Amino acid sequence: MFTLQDWQNLKEQIPRFNSCSPLGSCEFPCPNCKVIGFFSWREAGTRKYQACKFCGFWQEIDGEPYFCIQIYCLICYYLNWNKPDEEKHCNQCGKKAGEKDLVTVPPASEDKNNPCWKEKLKIESKHQKHLNTFKQVYY
Numbered sequence: 001m002f003t004l005q006d007w008q009n010l011k012e013q014i015p016r017f018n019s020c021s022p023l024g025s026c027e028f029p030c031p032n033c034k035v036i037g038f039f040s041w042r043e044a045g046t047r048k049y050q051a052c053k054f055c056g057f058w059q060e061i062d063g064e065p066y067f068c069i070q071i072y073c074l075i076c077y078y079l080n081w082n083k084p085d086e087e088k089h090c091n092q093c094g095k096k097a098g099e100k101d102l103v104t105v106p107p108a109s110e111d112k113n114n115p116c117w118k119e120k121l122k123i124e125s126k127h128q129k130h131l132n133t134f135k136q137v138y139y
């Protein structure tokens, strides 16, 4: 279970912008895929959660983990994350995109052609030393 206390601890441990990746922490690997640079605590309005924008691991406080789906918008060239139970949509253009303009993309953890994969390699090359420490701790 992921509690409010866990979320607050994570927020203390992960300084939001002290990272070479805009998508997550380079210090804390994702608890699911173990990749760095994509996982962080997140906040949207009153919603508090943790998420990995590499494998799609998502968890709201007091909730069970679930996996979000990556949706690529051919109008905006924007890669979105949608909840598994919500209707496919683009966060950039909202309802403007029709079904044919929205392509479901396998998460980077399952597809090396996913654009996040290139980002992952870039981040990893900058953090080789950290990664060796992570391997001892997490693998």
Ligand SMILES: [Zn+2]
Pocket (backbone or CB within 6 Å): 030, 031, 032, 033, 034, 035, 039, 052, 053, 054, 055, 056, 057
């Ligand atoms: Zn992950």
Ligand SMILES: [Zn+2]
Pocket (backbone or CB within 6 Å): 073, 074, 075, 076, 077, 078, 090, 091, 092, 093, 094, 097
């Ligand atoms: Zn769009």
